[in-house]
Each structure stands twice: as structure tokens, then as C-alpha cells.
Amino acid sequence: MKDSETHELELIRDYPVSLDRLWRAVTEPRQLIQWFGPEGLYNGDDSPDFSRTGPWSCTMIGKESGDAFVLSGVVTSIRPPEGGKGHVAFTWAWHGPDGTRGHESHVTFTVEETAKGARLTLSHVALPDLESAQSHSRGWLSTLRSLDYFFLGPQTETPE
Template identity: 45%
Template structure:
């Protein structure tokens, strides 16, 4: 198993940043790597329970991921399980994501902690996807 940890600073207060990482309507504005849109989902990290999203690229390829929101502690953190689906909609190996928001001198800091990924290749792929998604979030929080 391998882990990925990313940290970003945002020029907004903790409550505002927490809303961006928990509210479904706000999540949709940055969820998924650049060039992807989300045609189908039930994203809402403001409550515990199941969630899923289908991301689609410009060529029409779709990628489904789902899990369960395990904890919500506004405005500090939200945690959820994460598992990709294959072409037959079978859910694969499960990992866990925690988004932690703290106040910082510039506004607030987001720590994305994605744990229990299968291997170094999975870490590299998730690093690329999350980094791209976080660039979209940074554009929203200016």
C-alpha cells in the first residue's frame, strides 16, 4: 500500500474553503481533472453516506468512482472511501481520502491525504489527477 499527500494554500477563510470541498454544487465546479466534466453524480460531502461520480473526457470516455463519506467535521475535515469501477461497473480496490482544512496566514490550507493506494503507479496516477483537480479549485478560490 502507498499514500499520497498534497497541500495547497488558498486566499479564503476556512469556512469558505470547507464549503468548496463539501458542498455538492461547489464540488462539481472543480471535481475531476482538467478537461473532464461530470455528467452523473451524487456528490455531497456535507453528510455521511454513499457517493459516486462519473467523469467524462472530451472523447466521451467515462470513468466512475464511488465510495462512502465516513466523517464530516465542519469546517475542519471530511473523509471518504474511494474505489474506481471497471467497464462492467465492478468496484475495485478501496482507498481512503481525507480533506483537512486549517487556517493559515494567507487564508487557509487544504491537505489532501489519499491513503492505501495499491502501489507507486496508483500514487503517480492519483497525484496527476488530484493536482489537476486542485488547479481547478485554486481558480475558483481566487
């Protein structure tokens, strides 16, 4: 976690893949549906689409419980990785059991070329409190393990 006092997260992963490959993995629905979400959950039929500005939503379903968890937001900014760096930014909010949309926070995936492949920097800001920041930190770490597996297969150690 970057700073628990301001309720922000920043997580960084390096991958031995091309910048274009990483960009497609974090923006295209057909790729996102394969890894996006914490372990123990899978995406329903409405995988997010971060390849264009505008609204997005997805439903994550518990593999054991069958419980549905809905979240949504708006893609606010896209800069394809021309010149070695790009980003996609979007708002983020979970929905309650009655469909009411909860607190809105902001997520940015920044991708950049490295000497050995590509780097993903995930930042999540404007979380409402420390408990939410800690919960999202656990969720994002689990989600990034899914992305690690998507690119690298089973690992005994997390990539740097």
C-alpha cells in the same frame, strides 16, 4: 507524493479565502461540481456530496472522448471546521467498464485557518501500488489546479 513505499499522497494548498469558503468548496455538491476532477474531464449530473456521512458517487466524462469514468465511496467522517480546523474523510474506488468496483482507498480533506486565509491538506492512503499512487498524484495535482482556478482564476504559478 508523500511516500511511494507506502503508496500514500499528501498535497497541501493555501488559499486567500475564508475557512468557511474553503469548507463549502470541498463538501457541497453545488461547489464540487464546478472544480472536482482532473482537467479534461467534467462531472456528470451526479456530483459528489461530501457534506454528510453515507454513500457518494460521481461520473466524470471526458471532454473530448465522451468516455465516462465512475467512482464511488462512503463518507466516513465529517468534522466541520469549528475552532479553526475540520475534515471530511471518504473511501474511494474507480469502477471498471463492466461496473465492477475496484480497489478501495481512503481520502481525507483537512481544512484549517491560516494567517492569510485557509489551507487544504489532501491525503490519499491505501493505494494498491506505486503505479496507482503516481496516477492518482497526477490526477489530484490536476484537480487541485481546477480548485486553484475556481478560487483564483487563471494563474501562471501554482499557489503555495
